[in-house]
Amino acid sequence: GAGVSQSPSNKVTEKGKDVELRCDPISGHTALYWYRQRLGQGLEFLIYFQGNSAPDKSGLPSDRFSAERTGESVSTLTIQRTQQEDSAVYLCASSKRQGTDEKLFFGSGTQLSVL
Amino acid sequence: GNSVTQMEGPVTLSEEAFLTINCTYTATGYPSLFWYVQYPGEGLQLLLKATKADDKGSNKGFEATYRKETTSFHLEKGSVQVSDSAVYFCALRNNAGNMLTFGGGTRLMVKP
Numbered sequence: 001g002a003g004v005s006q007s008p009s010n011k012v013t014e015k016g017k018d019v020e021l022r023c024d025p026i027s028g029h030t031a032l033y034w035y036r037q038r039l040g041q042g043l044e045f046l047i048y049f050q051g052n053s054a055p056d057k058s059g060l061p062s063d064r065f066s067a068e069r070t071g072e073s074v075s076t077l078t079i080q081r082t083q084q085e086d087s088a089v090y091l092c093a094s095s096k097r098q099g100t101d102e103k104l105f106f107g108s109g110t111q112l113s114v115l
Numbered sequence: 116g117n118s119v120t121q122m123e124g125p126v127t128l129s130e131e132a133f134l135t136i137n138c139t140y141t142a143t144g145y146p147s148l149f150w151y152v153q154y155p156g157e158g159l160q161l162l163l164k165a166t167k168a169d170d171k172g173s174n175k176g177f178e179a180t181y182r183k184e185t186t187s188f189h190l191e192k193g194s195v196q197v198s199d200s201a202v203y204f205c206a207l208r209n210n211a212g213n214m215l216t217f218g219g220g221t222r223l224m225v226k227p
Contacts, residue, residue, distance in 0.1 A: 004158070033215075042119075043204065043217035091159065104215065106151075106159035 002026075004107035006092050012113045013082055021077040021110045025094030032075050033104065034067060035091040043091065049075060050097075082114045117142045121205045121218035128195055128225050136190040136221045138179075138205035146207040148172075148181050148188040149215070153202045162190075162203070195225045 005024040013019050025032050034046040045059040049069045060066070064082075069075040079086055089109040096103075121138040128134060140148065150162040150172070163172030165181035165188065172179050177192045188205060205218040 035215075035217075042219035043206075043215070045215065093159075103161055104159075108158040 004092055004094050004105050006090075006107035006110050008110060009108065010111045010113075012115065014115055015084060016081055018078065018080045019082055019112065021079075021090050021112070023075045023077070023092030023094075023107060025073070025075070025092070026105055028072075028096065029094035029105070030072050030097050031095045032069060033093045033095075034075070034077050035093065036061075036088045037091060037109070038088040046077070046090075079112075082112075084114050087112055087114045117146070117207060117209055117216040119205050119207055119216050119218035121203075121221050123219070124202075124222040126221060126223050128223070130197055130225055130227050131194045132225075134190070134192040134195045134199075134223065136203055136205075136223070138188045138190065138218060140186050140188065140205075140207050142186075142207055142209065142216075144209065145183075146209055148179070149206040149208065150177070150179055150188070150190050151204040151206060151217075153204065153220075155201070159204065195223070197225045197227055199223060200225045 007022045030051055033048040036044045047054055047057050047067050052069045052071050064080045067077045089111050091109045093104040093106045118141045147166045149164045151159045152162045153159050163174040165172040168181050168183035170181045179188050179190045202220045202222045204220045206215045208215050
């Protein structure tokens with residue numbers, strides 16, 4: 001597609017359930033990033049991929065969070081045993097490669113609500 | 116560690132008013148600085164950027180100058196329009212280039 005695509009756009013789940021969020025980056029983009037935006041707060045870095053490896057996992061909030069990427073394509077962010085504090089917009093971004101000047105392209109996000 | 120602080124919103128202006136959204140940062144080394152904009156119902160978009168001290172980024176009438184001496188990157192526009200209503204995020208990218216650090220966002224509301 002022309003841009004970064006995320007699905008679902010909205011997800012409502014019950015506390016304790018697992019959820020999987022999907023990101024389709026722009027074709028050819030080797031770098032992929034996941035961010036979280038809680039209500040009224042700034043963007044929080046979660047994890048980034050260069051190709052299918054994740055050199056920096058420092059932002060993952062807990063071991064309930066995991067992410068994987070297939071080649072230089074789709075990435076999934078999985079949250080196990082969801083908690084109410086996981087409610088947020090989860091944003092994915094991609095760029096041609098990792099680098100200070102590389103422009104990031106963002107998806108529209110997945111709004112996750114944990115009841 | 117790196118951090119970005121921007122003024123809290125919402126900022127409410129009348130059309131054609133002058134806009135300033137303050138942004139200051141803390142970082143090691145020489146980061147690149149960015150302003151992103153999020154229009155209602157859309158994803159984040161890069162508005163402008165500056166990669167070294169004294170650089171001025173500009174786009175769509177918006178400007179911001181990388182001030183190393185004051186560690187600031189304030190966003191300005193001389194005459195805002197209703198269509199500028201959005202949330203604006205200041206961000207920096209560290210030397211390794213592997214992640215962006217964002218400010219909390221400032222909501223701008225422009226009334227006709």
